[in-house]
Amino acid sequence: MAACIGLTFTHQHNMSPEKYLRYLVPFSLFGTERTKQILQATPTDDVVRKDADKTQITVYHYDSTHLESTELQKVEESFPFRDQPQVSWINVDGLCKPDVEKAGAHYGIHPLIIEDILSMGQRPKMDEVEGILYCLLNMLYFNSKTNSVEQEQISIVLGQNYVITFQEDPSRDVFDPIREKLKINNSKLRQRGADYLCYTMLDLIVDNYFFVMEKLGACIESAEEEVIRNSNTRSLARINFLRKELIVLKRNIAPVRDLIGGIIRSESELLDDRTTKYFKDVYDHIIQAYDLSENYRDIMISMQDLYINNVNLKMNEVMKVMAIVTCLLAPATVIGGVFGMNFDVIPTAHNTWGFYTAVGAMLLIPVWMLVMFKRRGWF
Amino acid sequence: MAACIGLTFTHQHNMSPEKYLRYLVPFSLFGTERTKQILQATPTDDVVRKDADKTQITVYHYDSTHLESTELQKVEESFPFRDQPQVSWINVDGLCKPDVEKAGAHYGIHPLIIEDILSMGQRPKMDEVEGILYCLLNMLYFNSKTNSVEQEQISIVLGQNYVITFQEDPSRDVFDPIREKLKINNSKLRQRGADYLCYTMLDLIVDNYFFVMEKLGACIESAEEEVIRNSNTRSLARINFLRKELIVLKRNIAPVRDLIGGIIRSESELLDDRTTKYFKDVYDHIIQAYDLSENYRDIMISMQDLYINNVNLKMNEVMKVMAIVTCLLAPATVIGGVFGMNFDVIPTAHNTWGFYTAVGAMLLIPVWMLVMFKRRGWF
Amino acid sequence: MAACIGLTFTHQHNMSPEKYLRYLVPFSLFGTERTKQILQATPTDDVVRKDADKTQITVYHYDSTHLESTELQKVEESFPFRDQPQVSWINVDGLCKPDVEKAGAHYGIHPLIIEDILSMGQRPKMDEVEGILYCLLNMLYFNSKTNSVEQEQISIVLGQNYVITFQEDPSRDVFDPIREKLKINNSKLRQRGADYLCYTMLDLIVDNYFFVMEKLGACIESAEEEVIRNSNTRSLARINFLRKELIVLKRNIAPVRDLIGGIIRSESELLDDRTTKYFKDVYDHIIQAYDLSENYRDIMISMQDLYINNVNLKMNEVMKVMAIVTCLLAPATVIGGVFGMNFDVIPTAHNTWGFYTAVGAMLLIPVWMLVMFKRRGWF
């Protein structure tokens, strides 16, 4: 009965399903949430996005010698920047349907593109419509708390002398280096036109993909170490979790390849020939990012194989112990049974050394068996 | 014997094959039915479709200022709408061979297309024949009761100033938003020609795919949660069931890509240049739907892996308990056997504390073993 | 010993390898045969085909108003039909090398094509050589007795005003509907030229693929039901068997796609522009057949997964029962051992109720364990 209590005790603390669930919970619940996000199909004709409370508009208006940076209250205030010879970057943070539509009407953006800007969960794409080049893609961020990849949709509209960017979240973007470089007189960015500004934006977005991948790579690495050290359910949950993040990653990177390829092949007059080379550079980077994400996937598959093998290995170990215990116990149990029979005539039963001989046999036979097993390379 | 009865009892209520079957039945029988539908190969030269009892014909005849909506009794009554400058949408609900053939003869639809309209289980496709643009595809609905995807074939014939749609089921379609918009004077739909009407139809059909996918996504998500919480046969049945729904989904979405791509590449005079942009928008959506269905597939594969792992895990747990029980019992059984032997001389047999010492050893050895196992990280 | 006899008995009737083999035999031996056929690589420069004993030649000679149908004894008798304005269908049943070569010489068929007609196991293909359009493909039949797909090679030679078909087996083909339609004066077939006749043949062959697939689909469906109800070795044999049939199917369908695509792209003068539309229709069908065969494959893979899962499930059930029996027996065995020891002083040994208390403990502990296991969700 002691064994049984011990077992029960053990159980409650080590092998109860509840505990496994407890291990799983932080990951798995989040995981289901993640699945929800990945599976999300966005109906595309209705704008389901909740309008932002407040639209922040920032305008950078510059040429190589002058820079003017203004915070605007209304979208209409940005309209005068359109037809000036200097380059303007009009950054709209927080998407508010009426403002975006007003801007679209003024800048001659096609209604379908306005719809795309306002919609959610779009696949990255580029379009050239009526003298405007439009890119929609996602900026990725790595959330260190949840170890997950977050995305924010950004729309870039490249016109004759201006670039308009529409972002969802005013609190973050990846364009701080642009803001820094714009402050430097005669910097390359200040000398070149709006297309170079657009290139710089795409370059920063793609570079940030690498940053996110590096963080994710660190997670994969630590998951691998965990799998090697101790393959438990938690490792499996981590592998599953990371696989989902890789789906998010790939879903964002793969179409950006086409997007940038489209810009390079485009013969739009908005793009200076000298800038094409720069877009080709971004293209090389996005190809590299794609290759890398494939490598990540290979590593994950190989890790899952490793996990399964380790789990099997542990189980095989348990099986071996069982087999050996069963074999070693066999003679002792049988000998005990033999001399426990209630026959009148049991040889050596009345012998003084009988008991010791029997117990000796009980001890020696297992030792001999162990030697045999050892020789056979069983353990 | 108590153990045995207990076992039997347990069995009848918990592990009997019948019970598993009972779990499986609602899903699996339906599943086989589904397989039947998926595997269905439709002979294509004979029209096996049973003729509809009644053909309902509705005509919307409009330009930007006037709208006339009529319910017709006979297909011949729709013929005058053909050669008028306004746009006509002739919606035929319920396919009746003689009516369709009459309409085909009047509107100059090629006999092969008439055959396609009347046939069943066709692969989505588009065709341009003799001044007519023909699209055949399926509308998908999500049946919330059976959690399955249902499909209804629709044929869209775009002519000079008219669009004819042939549907199987009069009780449902996805065109209600069109009916709403048609009622609004000077709405975009009313201002533009028949090609824009055709675009709106395809757009609504594709948008409805997203709606269906969202519902299916919710099923996948709940299946995943079930797999994580409690991996039993029922979860497996659900995974199998969902895999089949994904086959249905993919089978419908993949060829629609080619269909819409074909319309964009088409140089038909029926399509206004301004409308091309709208078809490109639908093309973006269908690509997105396809990508999404691939993501669904990845999630399903990853879920099946999770299921298998969970099932293995549970079994490993059982194995561990067996191994531990076997080991813990070993010394007690052997000690009991040793002192149960009928030798005359058994040391400590006449000692008052002999019994208590033996039982103490029986209890202490398992405790010591538990400590050893614990240290070794066995549980 | 009773247990042992029982076991042996059980064994002979239920689990002996011989029995499994008996299950397997009808399928597996046939299966190996099938593998032989699938793996068959036919050396291509020697004609290994055994010449048919008898060549049956049937000629249909028709225009829209007249039809002449003749059974010929010799291949030479068909030669006059060549240069007449009416359309001739010369159907050669049973391939006899000298006859085929004679016909080839007369109709100007290239020696390489003659070789192809006479060879076996060719991959479907089309060729345009010296004013002749040549198609080689297989007619598929479904053998309901063996549930397997049988194939018969057919060569179709389309010339200026004639179609020559070479078949292996005089007893069957898929052209009966043609024979029916030919009897109808002014039927479309009678009005159009030889290219339309050729289209009708390909259409019937491809339509018959759907018929075969439907039959195979029914087999797959019944196999699935068997797997769900009772996953035994027989189901595995069936799955393996069906996988081989799918290889046969795919091997025949995939290249026919290229064949018909080639006819559509061909600019041969033998093909009327009006007929191209009909070939496109056949092309749509063969694409659909190919898609369907991919769906069949997906269903088979999913079924095999289901099988493996069911087998594992059964084994897990057995493991659980073992674990539970082991645990439930543990206390009874130990208690029996404890009170079986031959010490002089055994507490409660002389107590009248000692025996009943011990047996009571033996019964109560398992019951308590069962309750514990139940609560833990173990079964």
Added chain:
Amino acid sequence: MAACIGLTFTHQHNMSPEKYLRYLVPFSLFGTERTKQILQATPTDDVVRKDADKTQITVYHYDSTHLESTELQKVEESFPFRDQPQVSWINVDGLCKPDVEKAGAHYGIHPLIIEDILSMGQRPKMDEVEGILYCLLNMLYFNSKTNSVEQEQISIVLGQNYVITFQEDPSRDVFDPIREKLKINNSKLRQRGADYLCYTMLDLIVDNYFFVMEKLGACIESAEEEVIRNSNTRSLARINFLRKELIVLKRNIAPVRDLIGGIIRSESELLDDRTTKYFKDVYDHIIQAYDLSENYRDIMISMQDLYINNVNLKMNEVMKVMAIVTCLLAPATVIGGVFGMNFDVIPTAHNTWGFYTAVGAMLLIPVWMLVMFKRRGWF
């Protein structure tokens, strides 16, 4: 102890690892050797091939009426054949660097091609350089002793009126049918030019691929039969072995497709238009060979699945027996324990029929259990 001896005995003869190894050895060691060959990466700038001891040169010099066949001692003796109107086939057996270089210099073969001729382990390819068409591919032989595919590199140089072939091994090639046909006056081969000779060679090489595949197919078939009858380690070794042979096969066939495709697309003046049709025929054959090798692969995968399933099945059988034995023994052991306890008061202990009742219960309970298991469909 008897059990134990029995077990040991059993072991030495049936389950010892050594025995498994013995099974594996003939295959596996060879297998590693094979892996070595497959993995062999040949550095390509140094000619590592050991020069042949002796170069055998045979020249066939022919037109439709004359044939001259000569064995040459030196490569220089073949030089006069170059500029004659008749066709010459110069067959060089045994590759000796100085000879090949001398020939290369005379016939205007580019140094890089000379390097290719002398190198080993090259990927099949074709090249057109300076008025010469060069093909490098492998002849495959099936070694019936080791059941493995052997390869011999052959270089075919097609010039204006000559074909030079370079082979490694003088003892064998696949060109005997050419030698036969050359002896026949006015045979097609004798009437046509050097390009037709080149076609005949490629045709024979590709036909021989089918011969090798047929032999390999027979091995696969016999392996499948073995797997079905008796899935043991030996079958696994065979499957692994055959998988490697398939890699060798595919590695040789896949690039030959491109090679012959290249010849067909080539616009070299060396190729008569009439011969193109023949190369297309070879192309059809090599496509067929490739398809077939894919089928072989599918069969192998399906066979491996079968193997794994059979092994699992056997194990499940063992598990079932264990479970049943455990359950059947349970009551007897417990009953024995109950009445073996040393209490003073044991009911029925002094009853004459007590012993027989207990033993009867020991026998009846298992029988009852067997009936129960049977009903539940457990075995």
Added chain:
Amino acid sequence: MAACIGLTFTHQHNMSPEKYLRYLVPFSLFGTERTKQILQATPTDDVVRKDADKTQITVYHYDSTHLESTELQKVEESFPFRDQPQVSWINVDGLCKPDVEKAGAHYGIHPLIIEDILSMGQRPKMDEVEGILYCLLNMLYFNSKTNSVEQEQISIVLGQNYVITFQEDPSRDVFDPIREKLKINNSKLRQRGADYLCYTMLDLIVDNYFFVMEKLGACIESAEEEVIRNSNTRSLARINFLRKELIVLKRNIAPVRDLIGGIIRSESELLDDRTTKYFKDVYDHIIQAYDLSENYRDIMISMQDLYINNVNLKMNEVMKVMAIVTCLLAPATVIGGVFGMNFDVIPTAHNTWGFYTAVGAMLLIPVWMLVMFKRRGWF
């Protein structure tokens, strides 16, 4: 208890998790390190590379008759070599940002290319910018100590009469054969232009890939032998380790294919028509390398399957032993229990030969069972 001690002992030496970890450690820790390297995503706009302490510049300045080889201290000293009719090879070992930028400015290398030269972890690529042909790829080395593939980035800039190479590590490269050949007057390398020098470099780099693959192939082969002989955790660790090396290999080889393909398609004036043939030769080699790496992958997959099968086999063996021991022990245990019951009337209990009969039965029944099992082909 002896059994238990033996078990414990056994355990510590043979099956303890620590030991498995010890096996794994040298591989796995390195493995994680490797994963880190493979997963490394390099942000590309900042130059993160640490500047080399010292830049070594070596210039080979040659035409067919003269060779001048100089070690330079400063990058500026290499500038005069630019505009001379002879060919110059300027080899820069150790990348120092200011030096590279100075050289870039002088030789007219685009700033983006300068960035690429200085960056790390780039994907191999080629570019043609402003009269310069730029190749970036990796040289691979095989580290025999760690059995891993190491890579060093090299940038090759081909200008009018010069080739500039930028290497990271001054201590090693694969260009020694070039240095040898340059010393030989009138060698082909000395006679041809800078494009031939560039070809020679690419050829040597690609040839070295084969060298590395051969070494890796030897590792794979020895791993396979280990798997066949003794499938333990160490083998699994090796397989995982090798899989990662194959990812590194493929990652380097695949894009080099595009690189060299790009050079062949390039119409740059820097490339002599005669040299194209040589680049095609390199292209053949890199295709072969790629094919080979695919073969490596197939072998690895097949090896992993073999491993899993062997592990399962071992476990099955253990299971069989368990089953047999359980069955053989069954009768002895039950017989012991039967005659150990404390009934007054036990038949044959007072018989002299009772004990011997019972023990005889205990021995004979297992022997009979063994014979039965044997006949059934169980072991």
